[in-house]
Amino acid sequence: MYTIDQNSKTPLHIQLYEALKNDIVQNLKVGEKLPSIRKLSSTYNLSKNTVESAFRQLYVEGFIESYPKSGYFVSDTNFKDFRTSHANKEAIETTQKSYKYDFFPARLPKDSFPLKLWKRIYTKVIDETLDLGGYPDGQGEYILREQIAEYLNNSRGANCIADQIIVTSGFGESMGLLAKMLKSTHDTFAMEDPGYHIVNQVFSAYGYEIEKIGVDENGLMIDALQKSKAKLVYITPSHQYPKGVSMPIANRLKLLEWAKDTDALILEDDYDGELTYYNRPIPSLQGLDKNDKVVYFGTFSKYLSPALRVSYMVVPQHLLGLYKTHFDSHFCKVSLDTQITLAHFMKEGHFDKHIRKIRTLHKKKHELLKKLLEEHLGETMKIEAQGAGLAIIITPAVAFDWEKFKILAEQEGIKLYFAKGVSGGSWEALRLGFGGFSEKELYEAVEILSKLWRKALLN
Amino acid sequence: MYTIDQNSKTPLHIQLYEALKNDIVQNLKVGEKLPSIRKLSSTYNLSKNTVESAFRQLYVEGFIESYPKSGYFVSDTNFKDFRTSHANKEAIETTQKSYKYDFFPARLPKDSFPLKLWKRIYTKVIDETLDLGGYPDGQGEYILREQIAEYLNNSRGANCIADQIIVTSGFGESMGLLAKMLKSTHDTFAMEDPGYHIVNQVFSAYGYEIEKIGVDENGLMIDALQKSKAKLVYITPSHQYPKGVSMPIANRLKLLEWAKDTDALILEDDYDGELTYYNRPIPSLQGLDKNDKVVYFGTFSKYLSPALRVSYMVVPQHLLGLYKTHFDSHFCKVSLDTQITLAHFMKEGHFDKHIRKIRTLHKKKHELLKKLLEEHLGETMKIEAQGAGLAIIITPAVAFDWEKFKILAEQEGIKLYFAKGVSGGSWEALRLGFGGFSEKELYEAVEILSKLWRKALLN
Numbered sequence: 064m065y066t067i068d069q070n071s072k073t074p075l076h077i078q079l080y081e082a083l084k085n086d087i088v089q090n091l092k093v094g095e096k097l098p099s100i101r102k103l104s105s106t107y108n109l110s111k112n113t114v115e116s117a118f119r120q121l122y123v124e125g126f127i128e129s130y131p132k133s134g135y136f137v138s139d140t141n142f143k144d145f146r147t148s149h150a151n152k153e154a155i156e157t158t159q160k161s162y163k164y165d166f167f168p169a170r171l172p173k174d175s176f177p178l179k180l181w182k183r184i185y186t187k188v189i190d191e192t193l194d195l196g197g198y199p200d201g202q203g204e205y206i207l208r209e210q211i212a213e214y215l216n217n218s219r220g221a222n223c224i225a226d227q228i229i230v231t232s233g234f235g236e237s238m239g240l241l242a243k244m245l246k247s248t249h250d251t252f253a254m255e256d257p258g259y260h261i262v263n264q265v266f267s268a269y270g271y272e273i274e275k276i277g278v279d280e281n282g283l284m285i286d287a288l289q290k291s292k293a294k295l296v297y298i299t300p301s302h303q304y305p306k307g308v309s310m311p312i313a314n315r316l317k318l319l320e321w322a323k324d325t326d327a328l329i330l331e332d333d334y335d336g337e338l339t340y341y342n343r344p345i346p347s348l349q350g351l352d353k354n355d356k357v358v359y360f361g362t363f364s365k366y367l368s369p370a371l372r373v374s375y376m377v378v379p380q381h382l383l384g385l386y387k388t389h390f391d392s393h394f395c396k397v398s399l400d401t402q403i404t405l406a407h408f409m410k411e412g413h414f415d416k417h418i419r420k421i422r423t424l425h426k427k428k429h430e431l432l433k434k435l436l437e438e439h440l441g442e443t444m445k446i447e448a449q450g451a452g453l454a455i456i457i458t459p460a461v462a463f464d465w466e467k468f469k470i471l472a473e474q475e476g477i478k479l480y481f482a483k484g485v486s487g488g489s490w491e492a493l494r495l496g497f498g499g500f501s502e503k504e505l506y507e508a509v510e511i512l513s514k515l516w517r518k519a520l521l522n
Numbered sequence: 523m524y525t526i527d528q529n530s531k532t533p534l535h536i537q538l539y540e541a542l543k544n545d546i547v548q549n550l551k552v553g554e555k556l557p558s559i560r561k562l563s564s565t566y567n568l569s570k571n572t573v574e575s576a577f578r579q580l581y582v583e584g585f586i587e588s589y590p591k592s593g594y595f596v597s598d599t600n601f602k603d604f605r606t607s608h609a610n611k612e613a614i615e616t617t618q619k620s621y622k623y624d625f626f627p628a629r630l631p632k633d634s635f636p637l638k639l640w641k642r643i644y645t646k647v648i649d650e651t652l653d654l655g656g657y658p659d660g661q662g663e664y665i666l667r668e669q670i671a672e673y674l675n676n677s678r679g680a681n682c683i684a685d686q687i688i689v690t691s692g693f694g695e696s697m698g699l700l701a702k703m704l705k706s707t708h709d710t711f712a713m714e715d716p717g718y719h720i721v722n723q724v725f726s727a728y729g730y731e732i733e734k735i736g737v738d739e740n741g742l743m744i745d746a747l748q749k750s751k752a753k754l755v756y757i758t759p760s761h762q763y764p765k766g767v768s769m770p771i772a773n774r775l776k777l778l779e780w781a782k783d784t785d786a787l788i789l790e791d792d793y794d795g796e797l798t799y800y801n802r803p804i805p806s807l808q809g810l811d812k813n814d815k816v817v818y819f820g821t822f823s824k825y826l827s828p829a830l831r832v833s834y835m836v837v838p839q840h841l842l843g844l845y846k847t848h849f850d851s852h853f854c855k856v857s858l859d860t861q862i863t864l865a866h867f868m869k870e871g872h873f874d875k876h877i878r879k880i881r882t883l884h885k886k887k888h889e890l891l892k893k894l895l896e897e898h899l900g901e902t903m904k905i906e907a908q909g910a911g912l913a914i915i916i917t918p919a920v921a922f923d924w925e926k927f928k929i930l931a932e933q934e935g936i937k938l939y940f941a942k943g944v945s946g947g948s949w950e951a952l953r954l955g956f957g958g959f960s961e962k963e964l965y966e967a968v969e970i971l972s973k974l975w976r977k978a979l980l981n
Contacts, residue, residue, distance in 0.1 A: 077802070123801040125740075125770020138772055171655035182648060186641060195637070195827040196630035196958065232691055232855040281584075311584020313597055342582040343536070368654040370858035396691040398860050399829035499655065 067107045075109055076116035083117060087126050087137050097127060097135040163476035164508035168454035168496030169365065175421055176368050180413060185404045193399060201393040202386075203230025203375065204402040210409035211361075211375055218415065219336060220346025221359060223377045229386070230375050232396035234332070237360050237376045238262055241330065242269040244382065244390050245295060249328075253293035255283050257486030259304045259332070262297050271295075275488075278303055282310035285317050294327035300348050302335040305482045305494060307448020307456060315348050322356035328379075332360045335452035337418050340426040355379035363405070365453065366418050373397050373405060425453065428497045431505055436495075439513035443520060453498040456482065458491070461520060465491060468519035477511055526566045534568055535575035542576060546585050546596050556586060556594040622935035623967035627913035627955030628824065634880055635827050639872060644863045652858060660852040661845075662689025662834065663861040669868035670820075670834055677874065678795060679805025680818060682836045688845065689834050691855035693791070696819050696835045697721055700789065701728040703841065703849050704754060708787075712752035714742050716945030718763045718791070721756050730754075734947075737762055741769035744776050753786035759807050761794040764941045764953060766907020766915055774807055781815035787838075791819045794911035796877050799885040814838035822864070824912065825877050832856050832864060884912065887956045890964055895954075898972035902979060912957040915941065917950070920979060924950060927978035936970060 065082035067075065083097070091097075098106075103114045118135055121127045127135045202208070208225035215221035231237045242252075242265050252266045256275035263273055274291045277284045282303050288296060298318070300310040310318075322329050331348045339345070349359040359377035367373075378386060395402070408414055432455055436444065440457070448456040472479045482492040495512075497505060524541035526534060542556070550556075557565075559573045577594055580586045586594045661667070667684035674680035690696045701711075701724050711725040715734035722732055733750045736743045741762050747755060757777070759769040769777070781788050790807045798804070808818040821833035837845060854861070867873055891914055895903065899916070907915040931938045941951035954971075956964060 080802075120801045123768060123798075124804050125768075125772050125774075138770065167656075170657070173653045173655045174650070176654035178648070178650065178654070182645060186645060189637070189641060191633070191637065193829075194632045195635035195829045196632045197626075198629070198823075198828045199831070233853055235851065235853070236855070309582060309584075311597065313584055315584070339582075342579045343539075345583050364657075368858075369657045369853075370652075370654045372658070372853070372855055372857045392694070394692055394694070394828075394831070396695070396831055396855050398831045398857060399827075401857050401860065 065107065067109070069108070076113045076120075079103070079107070079109065079114060079117040080120050083121060084126060087121075091137045093137055093139050095137045096133075097137070099134055161476075162478040164504065164511065165478040165499065166454075166480060166494070166496045166508070166512075167478070167499060168452075168480050168494045169369070170453070170496065170499040171365070171368065171421070172424070172499060172501070175424065176370075177413065177417055181404065181408065184407050184411070184413075185400065188403055188407045189400050193403060195399060198393060199395045199397070199399045199402065201391040201395055203228060203395050203397065204399065204406065206410075207402045207406040208375075210406050210414075212377075214409060214414065215347070215349075215359070215361070215377065218418075219333065219344070219361075220350035221377065222350045222352075223359075227377050227380065227383065228375055229378060230373065230395055230397055230402065232372045233364075233374050234360060234362055235261055235265065236396065237374055238265045238330075239269075240390060241358060241376065242266050242271065244385060245328070246270070249295045251291070251293040251295065253288055253291055253296040255298060255303060257305055257482060257488035257490045258297070259299065259334075260485045262332075266297075278306055278308070280308055281314050282308050283314075283318070285314055285321065288318075289321060294325055295330070296327065297330040297332065298348075299332045299334040301333055301345050302339070302451045304332075304334050305448070305456060305486050305490075305492070307451065309345055315351060319348070319352050319354070319356065322352075323354045327356065329357045330360065331357050335365065336361075337366055338422060338425060338453065339451045340422070340429055341450045349377060355381050358382070366421065367405075367414070371401055371405070373401065425498065428500065428502065428505065429455065431502055432495065432497045432509065435505065435509040439509060440516055443516070447492050454480075454494045454496040456492050456494050458493070459516075459520070462522065464519045464521055468515060471515040471518055472512075475511060475515060477508070477515065479512075524566065526568065528567070535572045535579075538562070538566070538568065538573065538576040539579045542580060543585060546580075550596045552596055552598050554596045555592075556596070558593055620935075621937040623963065623970065624937040624958065625913075625939060625953070625955045625967070625971075626937070626958060627911075627939055627953045628828070629912070629955065629958040630824070630827065630880070631883075631958060631960070634883065636872065636876060640863065640867065643866050643870070643872075644859065647862055647866045648859050652862060654858060657852060658854045658856070658858045658861065660850040660854055662687060662854050662856065663858065663865065665869075666861045666865040667834075669865050669873075671836075673868060673873065674806070674808075674818070674820070674836065677877075678792065678803070678820075679809035680836065681809045681811075682818075686836050686839065686842065687834055688837060689832065689854055689856055689861065691831045692823070692833050693819060693821055694720055694724065695855065696833055697724045697789075698728075699849060700817060700835065701725050701730065703844060704787070705729070708754045710750070710752040710754065712747055712750055712755040714757060714762060716764055716941060716947035716949045717756070718758065718793075719944045721791075725756075737765055737767070739767055740773050741767050742773075742777070744773055744780065747777075748780060753784055754789070755786065756789040756791065757807075758791045758793040760792055760804050761798070761910045763791070763793050764907070764915060764945050764949075764951070766910065768804055768910075769807075774810060778807070778811050778813070778815065781811075782813045786815065788816045789819065790816050794824065795820075796825055797881060797884060797912065798910045799881070799888055800909045808836060814840050817841070825880065826864075826873070830860055830864070832860065884957065887959065887961065887964065888914065890961055891954065891956045891968065894964065894968040898968060899975055902975070906951055913939075913953045913955040915951050915953050917952070918975075918979070921981065923978045923980055927974060930974040930977055931971075934970060934974060936967070936974065938971075 067078050100111060100114045104111050125138055128138050129135050205225060208228035211228050212223050212225045215223055246269055250272060251274055252271040253274040253276050254262055255278050267273060274293050276287045283298050333347055337344050349357045362374035363371060433449060443461050444457045445460040447458050480494045482490055482494060526537050559570060562573045563570050581588060584597055587597050588594050664684060667687035670687050671682050671684045674682055705728055709731060710733055711730040712733040712735050713721055714737050726732060733752050735746045742757050792806055796803050808816045818836035822830060892908055902920050903916045904919040906917050939953045941949055941953060
C-alpha cells in the first residue's frame with residue numbers, strides 16, 4: 064500500500080508518482096505489470112486524471128512502458144544502483160589567505176563609484192521600452208556605442224563613429240576577438256618587452272608567433288619593429304605597461320608611417336590614458352591615424368568600476384565587414400541594463416565629470432604614496448614609473464634580496480605585485496597600487512612595507 | 523601673436539598649449555627655439571605656472587625638447603602631415619532587413635520579464651556594502667552560486683554545492699572554458715548528430731577531433747558511443763537539440779555506467795530542461811551520477827531574460843582544483859550588480875514562481891501554435907518535436923520544395939529558422955519559435971506561413 068495524503072501540500076499525482084517510482088526501484092522486476100489506472104484510482108480514491116498524470120511522468124522519464132490494451136510495465140533497465148544516497152558534498156578547503164594590506168595595482172576605492180547617481184539613472188531608464196525578452200545587439204547597444212564614440216572623439220582625440228565600436232565584457236575578450244579576426248591574414252604578432260602578459264597569452268593561444276620588441280624611454284623601439292616581419296603590433300602608447308613611459312609624438316608618427324608603408328595594423332591599448340597627474344592626457348594614436356591602421360582598446364574598469372565589466376574596441380572601417388560577416392556573435396556579453404544605464408550616465412555628462420573627480424582623487428593618493436616611499440626608502444630605491452595610472456613602480460637602487468623580501472611580505476600579510484610575473488620578461492620591479500587604499504591605510508601599509516624592504520637590503 | 527582669451531572657459535594653459543602646438547605644426551622648424559617662459563608670461567600676461575604647464579604638456583607629448591639652461595626647442599620630427607583633416611566617416615550601409623514576423627526559436631516575450639520586481643530588488647540590494655571598486659569573484663559571487671546550487675538541487679534533481687558552480691556570461695563561454703580545461707587530457711569529443719552547431723564550433727576551434735554520434739527516439743545512441751574512442755561526450759538529455767526527444771532513464775543510467783567504466787566525462791546541456799508542457803521536468807543526469815562524471819550546463823536566458831547574460835556550469839569536484847589553479851580568470855564576465863540582484867531575486871523565491879508562470883504562458887502559446895499548424899497544414903506536415911521548449915519543429919510529410927519555400931518566406935518578410943543550418947547534419951526541418959509572439963500575432967504569422975508552405979508543395 065502506498066501512502067497518499069489527501070491533505071498534503073504535495074499534489075496527489077506527484078505523491079503517486081513518487082510512490083510508484085519508489086516501488087519500481089525497490090521492489091518490482093523488469094517487465095512486471097503495474098496496477099491498472101482504474102485499480103489505483105479506486106484503491107486510493109484518486110481521479111483517473113491524477114493516476115494518468117503520474118503514469119505519464121513515469122513514462123516520459125522511461126521508468127515504464129505501455130502496451131495498447133495490455134497496460135503499463137516496468138521498463139527493461141537495471142535500477143539496483145539508482146537513487147542510492149550520495150555522499151554529502153563538502154566544499155574543498157580553499158586556503159584563500161586574507162591579507163592585511165593589498166597593493167593590487169588595478170583597483171578603485173570601494174566608495175568611488177557614483178552609486179546614488181547610477182541607481183537614479185537605472186531606475187529611470189530601465190523600463191518597458193527595453194526588450195529584455197531578446198538578445199542584446201551583438202556589437203553592443205547603439206546608444207552606448209554613440210556615447211563611447213563621442214567621448215573618445217572629445218576626450219581622447221579619437222576619430223570614430225558608433226558603427227566602429229564593439230562593446231565587450233573586458234579587455235581579454237576584446238583581444239581574443241581581434242586575434243580570431245586576424246588569424247587568417249596574420250601569423251606573427253609583435254608586442255612590447257616587457258609587456259602585458261595577458262596579450263601574449265591570448266595571441267599565443269590562437270597560434271600566433273610572438274615577436275618581442277624592446278622598450279626604451281620612448282616606449283616601443285620602432286627600429287626593432289621595422290626589422291621584424293610582423294605586420295601586427297600591440298602597444299600601450301599613453302602609459303607603457305609596465306614601464307610607464309609615454310611614446311612621444313615623433314615616434315607615434317613614425318609608427319603610423321610604418322603601418323602605412325607595410326600595410327600593418329597597430330593595436331593601441333589606451334592603458335591608463337586618462338589617468339595622468341602631471342599633464343593632460345595624451346591624445347590617442349587612433350586620432351592621428353589617417354589610413355585606418357589602428358585598432359583602439361579601451362575600458363571602463365579603471366575609470367568607473369571593474370565590477371561592471373564593460374570594455375570596448377574601435378575597429379577601422381575596413382575590418383567592419385569582416386567582423387559583421389563572420390565574427391559578430393550576436394550575443395554581446397554585457398547585460399542590456401548595464402549598457403543602457405551606462406549610455407545615459409555618459410549622455411547626461413556624468414562620465415566626464417567622474418573622470419575628472421577620480422583623477423584628482425588618485426593624484427592625491429599618488430602624491431602621498433610617492434612622498435611616503437621617498438621618506439621611508441630614500442636612496443635605497445629608484446622610482447621607475449610614476450605620474451600616471453594606479454600604481455608607482457619601484458626597483459631597489461642597492462643590492463637587494465628579492466626572494467627574502469617576497470617571503471617576508473607573505474609572512475606579514477602584505478600582498479605585493481611584481482613586474483616579472485605579468486610582463487613575461489626578466490625585468491623585476493615592485494608595482495605598488497594605491498587605488499584601493501584610504502590615505503590612513505597608505506600610511507600604515509607603507510610603514511610595514513618599508514620595514515620589510517630594509518630587511519631585504521643586502522649588507 | 524597668439525590669441526589668449528582671459529575670459530574664455532578654456533583654461534589659460536590649455537589655450538597657450540593649443541596655440542604653441544599649432545605654431546609648431548604649421549610654422550616652426552625642427553630644432554627651432556621657443557620663446558622663453560618669462561617672455562611668454564609677460565607678453566600674454568600669464569603666470570609662470572600657466573606657461574610651464576603648457577610647456578610640460580608639449581614636452582610630454584613629444585612636441586618639444588628641453589636642454590638645461592638653453593630652453594625649449596621643437597623636436598626632431600616631421601609634422602607636415604599631422605592634424606590634416608580626416609575625411610568624415612560615415613556608417614557603412616548595413617542592409618539589415620526588418621521582418622514582419624520572426625519565428626526565432628529562442629526568445630521570450632518582451633513583457634515577460636518581471637521588471638518592477640527586478641528594479642525593486644536592484645534598488646534595495648545594490649548598496650554601499652558592495653565593492654564596485656574591485657573585480658567580481660572570478661567564479662561568480664558566492665551568494666549567487668549558493669542560490670543556483672539550491673535551485674538545481676530542488677528543481678532539477680541535481681546534487682551540488684556552491685563551490686562547484688561557475689558563473690559565465692553565456693553558454694558559449696561555459697563551453698569554451700571547459701574545452702580549454704580538458705585540452706591537455708582529451709583529444710576526441712563526441713556529440714549528438716544532429717546536434718548543437720555552437721558546441722561543434724567551440725571544440726573544433728580548440729583542436730578537438732569531433733565524433734558525431736547518431737540520435738534516435740531515445741536520444742544519443744549509446745551503442746555507437748561505446749564503439750567510439752571518445753571519453754568526452756556532449757548531450758542534451760532533457761530535450762534533444764534539435765530533435766526534441768528525451769533520454770529515458772534506462773539510457774541515462776547506461777550512459778553513466780559508460781562514463782564510470784571508461785573514466786569518461788559527460789557534458790550535460792540541460793537545454794529547455796524546465797520548459798516541458800505535458801509532464802514535469804525530468805530530473806537532471808547530474809543528480810543521478812554518483813561518480814563525478816557529469817559537467818552540467820544551465821542558463822537564465824530561456825527562463826528569465828537572454829539580455830541579462832547569465833549562465834553557469836556545475837563542475838565535478840575533481841575538476842575544481844584544475845579550474846582554480848589554472849583557469850580561474852579572476853574576472854567573472856557578469857557584472858556584480860546583475861549577479862547580486864539575481865541572487866536576491868532567487869533567494870526571495872521569485873525565480874521558482876517565475877518559471878512556473880512562464881511555463882504556463884509558453885504552454886498556452888505552444889498549444890495554440892500546434893492547433894494552428896494542424897488546422898492550416900494538416901496532412902502535409904509532420905510534427906517532429908513538440909511539448910517542450912520555445913519552438914515546434916515540423917517537416918513536410920509530402921514532396922516539398924525547400925528552396926522555393928525559403929525564397930518565398932524572404933520575399934514575404936517572414937524570418938524562418940531551419941535545422942540544417944544549426945545542427946551541422948543533413949536533416950532539414952523548420953523550427954518554429956513561438957516565444958516572441960502574442961497570441962494575435964501567432965494567428966497572423968501562421969496564416970501567412972501556411973500560404974507559403976502550400977505554394978512550396980510539389981505537385
